[in-house]
Amino acid sequence: MEFRRGILAGLIEGDGHWSHDEQRETYVSAAPDLTMFVRRELEAMDRCPIVRRFENDHAGGWKVRFDPIQHAAPLTVLDVEDIGECDLVDISIEDRAELFLLANGAVTHNCSIGMGYHYRARYECILFFEKGKRKLADLGIADILQAKRINGGYPAEKPPSISETLIRQSTDPGAIVIDPFMGSGSVGVAAIQSERSFWGNDLCVEAVDITRGRLTEAGAREVGDTPKSVPSPQLGLL
Ligand SMILES: C[S@@+](CC[C@H](N)C(=O)[O-])C[C@H]1O[C@@H](n2cnc3c(N)ncnc32)[C@H](O)[C@@H]1O
Secondary structure (H helix, E strand, O other), X not given: OXXXXXXXXXXXXXXXXXXXXXXXEEEEEOOHHHHHHHHHHHHHOOOOOEEEEEEOOOOEEEEEEEOOOOXXXXXXXXXXXXXXXXXXXXXXXXXXHHOOEEEEEEEEEEOOOOOOOOOOOOEEEEEEEEOOOOOOOOOOOOOEOOOOOOOOOOOOOOOHHHHHHHHHHHOOOOOEEEEOOOOOOHHHHHHHHOOOXXXXXXXXXXXXXXXXXXXXXXXXXXXXXXXXXXXXXXXXXX
């Protein structure tokens, strides 16, 4: 709950980002559940959010815009289907030895300078977890991985070269790499380029379409459809 309140206060961006101008505040996200949360909370505060679906060449998502001053106007919802409540799947972990534990703090990667209200962001943290004691494939790799930031792509799109290093370090060829929030499928591309299999999942149909195209382009032998066992509204690729 604190995480969600943090998003609303603009302290945390979650899976999206906030922008402000003199007239409006806008939250943009590709995640329907966060969009719904922000919309509902703003409605409860009489902040009259306008929710719009957007699509561009790379991505789709929702913009939640509201006037920070005007409180009384009626609610307008444009071009948005009712996203509804999402079911949460509870993954219980009974055996502690099976837990993934934070292995060595953060791995960072340099990239071109980014946005920021204070010092401009030049790195992102990658938390590295391990299950039991496992040796990385190459112990000569340092904890700063360099790649150029992707501008104008899918929201928070990551460079495949970063994922490729992580995949090669932690798996053998032929392993299955899973990304439950695949977005534009950059992890999938990295998996295919590293001769691993990829299982991906997302709530957004655009994400599935983009990923399907990218996996095929990267040379995936076969890209399947969402299996029947995947619960709605989740969409998968195997
Ligand atoms: C930041 S994007 C991932 C970007 C990806 N790493 C890339 O390089 O393109 C996060 C994705 O998670 C998806 N997502 C958010 N909440 C989800 C949920 N509960 N279940 C499945 N997908 C979700 C969003 O639709 C979005 O596409």
